[in-house]
Amino acid sequence: MSLPSRHPSDARRERDGLCETALRVGPEAPTLCAGWDVRDLLVHLAVRDNRPDAALGEALAPLRPHRDKVVSELASQPFDELVERVRSGPHGPLRVRALDGLVNTAEFFVHHEDVLRAQPGWGPRELPRAQEDALWRTARVLGRVAYRRCPVGVVLVTPTGPRAVVRSGAESVAVTGPVAELLLHAFGRRTRALVHVEGTPGAVARFRSTHPGAVGE
Numbered sequence: 092m093s094l095p096s097r098h099p100s101d102a103r104r105e106r107d108g109l110c111e112t113a114l115r116v117g118p119e120a121p122t123l124c125a126g127w128d129v130r131d132l133l134v135h136l137a138v139r140d141n142r143p144d145a146a147l148g149e150a151l152a153p154l155r156p157h158r159d160k161v162v163s164e165l166a167s168q169p170f171d172e173l174v175e176r177v178r179s180g181p182h183g184p185l186r187v188r189a190l191d192g193l194v195n196t197a198e199f200f201v202h203h204e205d206v207l208r209a210q211p212g213w214g215p216r217e218l219p220r221a222q223e224d225a226l227w228r229t230a231r232v233l234g235r236v237a238y239r240r241c242p243v244g245v246v247l248v249t250p251t252g253p254r255a256v257v258r259s260g261a262e263s264v265a266v267t268g269p270v271a272e273l274l275l276h277a278f279g280r281r282t283r284a285l286v287h288v289e290g291t292p293g294a295v296a297r298f299r300s301t302h303p304g305a306v307g308e
Contacts, residue, residue: 101222103180105199110178112206118170123205123280132202133173134165139198140181196222197229200271201278208283215271215285223270230274231255237277242297243290247273264290264298276302 099107113120118130127135138145138161148158165173181195200222207213218226230247234257238245244260248267256263266276268286276284281302288295 100196101219101225102195102199105203106180106195107178109199109203109206110174112203113174113177114171116206116210118173120206121209123209123283124202129206130166130170130173132205133177134162136177136199136202137165137173138162140177196225197233197274197278200226201275201280204271204275204280204283208280213283215269218271226274227253227270230270230277231257233274233277234258237279238302241301243294245298247277249273262291262294264288264294 113129113133116129118128118133120129122129122132124132124135138158142161144154145158145161148154148156165176168176207216227249234245234247234255238258241258241260243258244256244263245258246254246256246263246265248254248265249270250267254265266273266286266288268276268284272285276286288298290298
């Protein structure tokens, strides 16, 4: 079990922030996850945290009835109890601060933004530098997966200078924006990601053929 800390980790702050936002907007508020309201998103996180037996049902058809039963039971809980289940965090090895940070820092940031950016009047948050650094490390790794089928090369570029080639190509585009926006774009939240895509008209068109939509385009 992780030891108490006077300085919560990024993963813990985003988890707590998501729970507070969920209570504020309510269980039926929309999210950026297609077909999910806030209750559905919290059920997903509760399964992810502590029910690997149910999570396997996403990939293994024989386990799908069990997964559906667990999801139904969680969804039927009073909403404040479901929120507290997520807030309490994972049990087992993921309670170790280092493992929690590795697995959950980007996950809970993105899901918190899934709720925040689905509400009217949303705007980007200003993040601590250390959190941005952690999200940038994730964006560089995730970008290699997210853009692997892109027909052109892809370079992630931040306004302050750091850049990363996540896909090589004879012709490339630059996806430019703050670290959080680059991460959200790579995670597939492209209709809310504040990024610009720059390159020759042909390269940009080919990029958009597989990765359409971005607020800043």
